[in-house]
Ligand SMILES: Nc1ncnc2c1ncn2[C@@H]1O[C@H](COP(=O)(O)OP(=O)(O)OP(=O)(O)O)[C@@H](O)[C@H]1O
């Protein structure tokens with residue numbers, strides 16, 4: 001079986017990467033797609049906490065450090081059937097340069113999704129490099145999108161062409177950037193816009209992803225829609241439209257990015 005490796009990255013912290021990875025893992029597993037989620041945020045991990053998993057015998061850091069095989073460190077969340085390779089909650093440095101080797105130890109998965117630390121520094125480059133497809137998460141505000149643009153550019157510079165932008169915590173308020181503005185600034189197409197929804201932090205408290213905890217909530221419906229998009233074999237990168245008058249701020253961003 002050919003495995004597709006999908007990384008979830010962002011320019012800015014706290015935009016919803018881990019929430020997205022947890023929900024994609026739960027939704028794809030429920031759809032019958034052989035899926036593994038990996039906590040690649042090895043310095044400040046929390047993917048396992050979204051499933052209430054706190055006891056981690058072998059960690060992803062152990063895998064990266066060659067202390068254990070990746071398959072042996074993989075856990076199955078009993079309530080959801082989600083397979084997860086968690087990082088140790090204790091500080092445990094590891095070499096992300098060994099990611100490809102770790103991925104090679106994993107067979108039988110259709111999709112492996114990797115959560116990442118925020119930003120475009122450190123381990124994120126290694127994670128992007130090991131990926132076939134990249135999902136960039138952003139909130140619809142200027143700091144989020146300007147930094148998301150960097151994440152898109154870094155992915156492209158590394159040679160990735162399958163890059164998708166997902167907007168999260170969308171309030172549909174006037175002060176938010178419009179979709180066309182976000183696509184112009186980031187130079188990437190938005191495939192899914194997930195609403196800000198109280199059901200998400202509630203699910204974190206219940207230690208079960210919102211797609212399972214409250215499947216009809218607005219956020220859950222969108223996470224399921226995203227899972228449907230990701231499940232299709234390879235997603236094509238479509239450059240964002242460059243023409244047209246989008247907003248008052250376009251000139252500013254043109255100057256910022258020199259295009
Ligand atoms: N659609 C949403 N609606 C409401 N709250 C959300 C939504 N998505 C995420 N959150 C909340 O935002 C917070 C940050 O989410 P999350 O941890 O997934 O972000 P992150 O990008 O992984 O952060 P970090 O960069 O620190 O790893 C969490 O408290 C989460 O419950």
Ligand SMILES: [Mg+2]
Pocket residue numbers: 017018019041046115116
């Ligand atoms: Mg996170």
